[in-house]
Amino acid sequence: MRRLILLRHGQSVWNLENRFTGWHDVDLSDKGRDEATAAGSLMRDAGILPDAVYTSVLTRAIRTGFMSLDVLERLWIPMVKDWRLNERHYGALTGLDKAETAEQYGDEQVHVWRRSFATPPPALAVDDERHPRHDPRYADLDPSRLPATESLKDTLARVLPYWRSDLVPALQQYPTLLIAAHGNSLRALVKHLEGISDEAITGVEIATGDPLVYELDDDLGVSRKYSLRAPA
Numbered sequence: 001m002r003r004l005i006l007l008r009h010g011q012s013v014w015n016l017e018n019r020f021t022g023w024h025d026v027d028l029s030d031k032g033r034d035e036a037t038a039a040g041s042l043m044r045d046a047g048i049l050p051d052a053v054y055t056s057v058l059t060r061a062i063r064t065g066f067m068s069l070d071v072l073e074r075l076w077i078p079m080v081k082d083w084r085l086n087e088r089h090y091g092a093l094t095g096l097d098k099a100e101t102a103e104q105y106g107d108e109q110v111h112v113w114r115r116s117f118a119t120p121p122p123a124l125a126v127d128d129e130r131h132p133r134h135d136p137r138y139a140d141l142d143p144s145r146l147p148a149t150e151s152l153k154d155t156l157a158r159v160l161p162y163w164r165s166d167l168v169p170a171l172q173q174y175p176t177l178l179i180a181a182h183g184n185s186l187r188a189l190v191k192h193l194e195g196i197s198d199e200a201i202t203g204v205e206i207a208t209g210d211p212l213v214y215e216l217d218d219d220l221g222v223s224r225k226y227s228l229r230a231p232a
């Protein structure tokens with residue numbers, strides 16, 4: 001049996017401040033750090049010990065993976081960081097207050113931007129300092145691959161090739177694989193793993209700091225799924 005643990009990072013400072021975050025690199029809040037440590041304790045108590053961790057290139061996910069492994073005394077396992085596990089890019093909404101934006105554009109429009117499958121938020125201009133072309137961590141990437149905004153569908157379109165090219169081989173190598181990532185990059189993975197429809201995925205939420213365990217058969221089909229914070 002293979003095991004995949006999906007872990008959304010603990011609360012970030014911008015989650016706390018209710019701001020659209022996306023690819024902005026904000027760190028964990030104090031509560032988020034506690035959640036990351038608690039996630040490690042949940043894995044330890046369940047006897048579920050990751051053999052490798054894959055994460056994004058954003059501090060809140062990297063630190064969540066690191067802090068949970070620290071509890072497990074497994075800081076020594078391989079850690080792979082890849083931009084394709086980043087949060088969905090929030091485009092021109094990045095940094096805005098979610099409640100103020102809802103006042104300005106209406107709850108319905110903001111809900112479409114946040115949770116519709118295929119409608120992306122307004123895009124960033126290339127010369128906007130928030131555009132990833134200005135961020136040195138993406139300097140080695142072909143600029144045409146860098147998003148100026150993303151819907152969940154766009155996020156899936158970068159997560160899925162990475163699943164096939166890197167995560168599936170990693171699962172074949174490591175019996176228990178931890179993915180420490182983000183609400184929407186994980187929703188994209190969950191959609192694929194569970195075969196959730198474009199409509200139904202709009203209602204799926206992933207809690208911060210709650211390790212979701214997927215037991216996978218040899219063909220990587222899901223045989224069982226459970227949350228470590230609230231086991232069924």
Ligand SMILES: O=C(O)[C@@H](CO)OP(=O)(O)O
Nearest residue numbers: 019020021022087114183
């Ligand atoms: O701001 C974000 O990047 C995400 C996750 O925190 O928010 P949302 O709930 O709108 O997907």
